[in-house]
Amino acid sequence: MMKIIWSLCLIFSLFNSILSFSSPANHLCLPDQRDALWEFKSEFYIQKPDWMESDTKTTTEKWKNTDCCSWDGVSCDPKTGKVVELFLWASSLNGPLRSNSSLFRLKHLQRLELTSNNLSGTLPSSISNLKHLKVLNLRGCDMFGKIPSSLGNLSHLTNLDLSENDFTGELPDSIGSLTQLTELQLAVAKLTGKFPLQLLNLSELNGIDLRFNHFQGMLPSNMSSLSKLASFDITGNSFSGSVPSSLFLIPSLMILALGKNDFNGPLEIGYNISSSPSTLGSLSLEENSFIGPISGSISKLVGLWYLVLSFWNTEKGMVDFSSFLHLKSLKTLHLSYLNTRSIVDLSLFSHLMSLSDLDLSGITVKISETLSLPSTIETLALSSCNIAVFPKFLQNLTSLYSLDISVNRIEGQVPEWLWSLPALRYVNISQNVFSGFEGSADVIQRSEKVMLDISSNTFQDPFPLLSNSTVYFSGSNNRFSGEIPRALCELVNLDTLVLSNNNFSGSFPRCFNARISVLHIQNNSLSGVFPEESVSVYLRSLDVGRNRLSGKLPKSLINCTILEFLNMGDNNFNDTFPFWLSSLANLQILVLRSNKFHGPLSSLMFDISENHFTGVLPSDYFASWSAMSSAVDIVDSTLFKYAGRSSPYYHNSVGLTNKGLKMELVGSVFTMYKTIDVSGNRLEGDVPESICLLKELIVLNMSNNAFTGRIPSSLGKLSNLQSLDLSQNGLSGGIPPELGKLTFLARMNFSHNRLVGPIPQGTQIQSQNSSSFAENHGLCGVPLQETCGGKEEEEEATKEEEEEDQTLSWIAVVIAYVPSVFCGLTISHILFSCKPDWFMRIFHSFT
Structure with a gap:
């Protein structure tokens, strides 16, 4: 038996050896590929962001051994050893991508991702040398200039992402040659012109993202030629005219985002519900120029789970809110600021059992005593809804994460039970008539609220004790007085603190969180010097204007390299102009008035x-x-x-x-x-x-x-x-x-x-x-x-002014001429008093 087992092992070993010899070798990185990568790395300098620990190595800093195929971010073809993928996301590369970069020697690259590096410069046309590219991702690389037409030569390209750069001009026509393209992302740039008609030739496209550019004009009527399109996002441009009904005829379309443009006219849902159910799940039409009633045809889109129609101008008309009840799958519904005289009964939405995000801000709402909304609601915005009594139905929303009931008419005290809602993290009760908080002083502190805005009410002392998890607190425009509570110094997560327009007095606290980025204590009665230790290096916005602060500006401000806004106006600072502030490259607003x-x-x-x-x-x-x-x-x-x-x-x-x-x-x-x-x-x-x-x-x-x-x-x-x-x-x-x-x-x-x-x-x-x-x-x-007196008087005035200037010029000439004459006569006397032969020698030396 043992002999049989040993024989089988021997046979297996020989078989495995044969396979090993017959299979292609796993090549190491080829020398020319390794050298190209080394040179590419040397073209940039490494500057790590502030959030990265100093001892943390970036991707390229880990490149050590000779086998570049084993380096982080590098993938090779196992058969040839050629580099086919380069993934250097957020690798702290700083410097332009040169037209003769050694990168373009990696001619077999199929995937190039340099997302979130600082490649400040233009995109060189030599990018077309990488003819095998399928994926090109340069998102957030601070590039500028025009997109080179040579991109059209990358015939194998399937994914192109140039978002979050400063590219300008129109999209080159050559983009229409990328017939294999499935994803095109050009969001958050500065591209101009009309909708690129060449995109209609790219029949394989299933995603187009042109958000936040400067495109304008009308969309083409034949959008349905993009038969495989699943996502179309042109939010934040200047497109106008009617929304083409052909968009709704694309059978694969799931996401349609047209918000923040200038679309107008009737909205036609160009689709026959009897033929096949719509696949459209997300529709955004907010902040356009639609005027008149909301199209009832939206109710045909029964697959919608996301619908945003905010800022639709109904011209004070009526809105049939019951039409939204057909959309049983809705999770997000934003109907804010519709400019309607309708009053909506909140109980209407109790039938949408999947609803998690509801925004009815700017619409008068009716709230009954027995109201019960779905417990699935996580975000609720009822700002400017003419609410006079604190809504009791909120007690049952155990999933509520974010609540905005600002700009209403609610008086009295904030109920204690609000802080016990288990999921609630963000609360905005600003611009009401609240005067205090029910319960003990630490009622808020015991909760885990992250963001709290109580500004523009009538709150007065005692100042609330805040949760240790607080990131954002705004208590401006209230009646708080006395010294700023030192308990605020214990909030280690605090990022934004706004206490402007109160009656705080005393000295400026010396203990603020070292990571605070927004500190606004404008228009109080704080006095004394501004302490150096209250300056966080993470400050982006500092406003202490209209107080009684004195002394000199804190020199520690020079360490605030990301500071954008600085208001020290209307105080008693006594100092020379702070030239050193000019070293703060991000400082955009500086107010020093009235000091x-x-x-x-x-x-x-x-x-x-x-x-x-x-x-x-x-x-x-x-x-x-x-x-x-x-x-x-x-x-x-x-x-x-x-x-x-x-x-x-x-x-x-x-x-x-x-x-x-x-x-x-x-x-x-x-x-x-x-x-x-x-x-x-x-x-x-x-x-x-x-x-x-x-x-x-x-x-x-x-x-x-x-x-x-x-x-x-x-x-x-x-x-x-x-x-x-x-x-x-x-x-x-x-x-x-x-x-x-x-x-x-x-x-x-x-x-x-x-x-x-x-x-x-x-x-x-x-x-x-x-x-x-x-x-x-x-x-x-x-x-x-x-x-x-007409032209003569104007000419006379001009003539008199010219004569005055001429007189001054002649006076200047005389003033200059008299000393010259005097000097000339003096020199002549000296020369002619000398011996003739000496004078002649000097004369001949010059001639």
């Missing part, structure tokens, strides 16, 4: 009015202010994500002088960042010509300084300018006629200068009050009472 800053000015500015700055602004002063020379919106809000869900934005606010009025700017997108206010200082010299480069400038206030010279005619190029204040300076000459052509210029002030000549023609200029031109004794014309 005691002094000395010369740096190039970093937003609002520095009412200080003591001096000096001359050079003519090229604004040449590098790129943020105002192109249409860039600065998102200054804070979006938090927890367990895959998002909280609302927190809006920054800042005060400035606009159109002669003190005003507060509030918003999630700070378009008013495009404002320059240097009023109330001691600046002198000419108004810099380079200001005309700031194409997106909206407000310009240079009043109450010592500027002289002429008003630059180039100001007429600021087509978006709405407010211009040059009053109380020493400006001379005429008001440039070009300013009369600025159609948005609603408010201007040229008073208290030395301006002369006629006020330019133009509806906007001549509609101003006469006080806008007062104390300029040489000005004439509407709206002033002084009439102009």
Whole structure:
């Protein structure tokens, strides 16, 4: 028996050896492939993000041995040893992808993924050298410029993702040659033009993502030619016209996202329900220009589980909410701000047993005492619903995660049972008339609330004890007083703290969480110095304006490399201009107004009015202010994500002088960042010509300084300018006629200068009050009472000014000439007093 077993083992061993010799060898990485990878790595420098531990190695830093096929992120063909896949997601690569990069020597690459690296630069046309590519993913690589037409040569490409870059221009026609393409993702870029018709030739496409670009025009009527399309997302563009009914004829379509465009006209669901049930599961039509009743044909889409129709303008018409009851599979239903006079009974939605996300904000709701909504609801938004009593039905929503009942009329105290809901993490009860909390002082602390917004109520002391898990807290616009509670310092997870517009006093706390990113304590009565240790290196937004803080700016701010918003205005800071702030590359909004800053000015500015700055602004002063020379919106809000869900934005606010009025700017997108206010200082010299480069400038206030010279005619190029204040300076000459052509210029002030000549023609200029031109004794014309004497008077004024300039020039010549004559005579006397032969030797040496 043993002999038989040994014989079988021997036979098996020999058989295995034969197989090993007969099978192809598993080649190691070929030298030319390894060298190309080494060189590709050397083309970039490694800069790890702040969140990565210093001792953590990136993918390419782990490349050590000679067999590149075993390296992280590298895959080879086992038969040939050629590199076929390169996956370097978030590998901290910094530097442009060169046109002659060694990457293009890896000619057998089939998959290239460089997602989330900093490849700041253009996409080289030599990318077409990788002719075997099937997957190309360059999402979030900070690339810019036009998409090269050479991409059309990658005939094997099935997946193309260039999202989250700054690509501009139109999509090249050559994309229509990618007949194998199944996934096209170009979201969050700056692409322009109409819908790329060449995409209709790509019959294999099952996913198109063009979200948040600048496409415009109408969609083609024959969209159904994309017969395999499963997902079509064009959210956040400027498409207009009617939604083609052919979209609903695509049998495979499951996701259709058309929100945040300019679609209008009737919505036709071009599909016959009797032929086959619709596969469409997700439909987004929010924030378009639809006017009139909501199409009842939506009820035919019985497979919908996601439906968003927010901001549909029904023109105060009625909405038949019962039509949504046919959609039994609905999990998400957003009907907010429909501009309807209808009152919706919440009990209507108790029949949608799968519902988990309901948003009826902006619609008056009726809540009965016996109301019971499905226990599956996780997110409920009833903001601006005209609710006067705290909804008791919420007690039964044991799955409720997020609750928004802001902007209602609810009075009294917040019930204690709210904090015992087991899943509740986000609560927004702002803008009501709440005055306190039921239960003991630690009722909130015992819960696990992550985000809590109680702003704009009438809460007063005692300040609530917050949960240790709190990430976001806003208690602004209430009646809290005394010192800021030191218990806030114990909240180790706190990321956003907003306590603006209360009555807090005392010194600024020295103990805030070192990881806090938004700290707003504007408009209180805090005093003393701003402590250095209260500055977190993670700060993105810091607002302590309108307090009584004194001393110098904390130098520890220089470590806040991601700081975007800084408001120190309306305090008692006494310091020179903080030049060191210019090293903060991400700082976009700086407010230092109404302090005691002094000395010369740096190039970093937003609002520095009412200080003591001096000096001359050079003519090229604004040449590098790129943020105002192109249409860039600065998102200054804070979006938090927890367990895959998002909280609302927190809006920054800042005060400035606009159109002669003190005003507060509030918003999630700070378009008013495009404002320059240097009023109330001691600046002198000419108004810099380079200001005309700031194409997106909206407000310009240079009043109450010592500027002289002429008003630059180039100001007429600021087509978006709405407010211009040059009053109380020493400006001379005429008001440039070009300013009369600025159609948005609603408010201007040229008073208290030395301006002369006629006020330019133009509806906007001549509609101003006469006080806008007062104390300029040489000005004439509407709206002033002084009439102009025609062209002769204007020419005479110009002639007198030219003669004055000429006289000054002649005086300068005489002043320079007299010493020259004197020096010449002196030298001549000396020379001719010398011996003739000595003089002749000097003369011959020069001739």
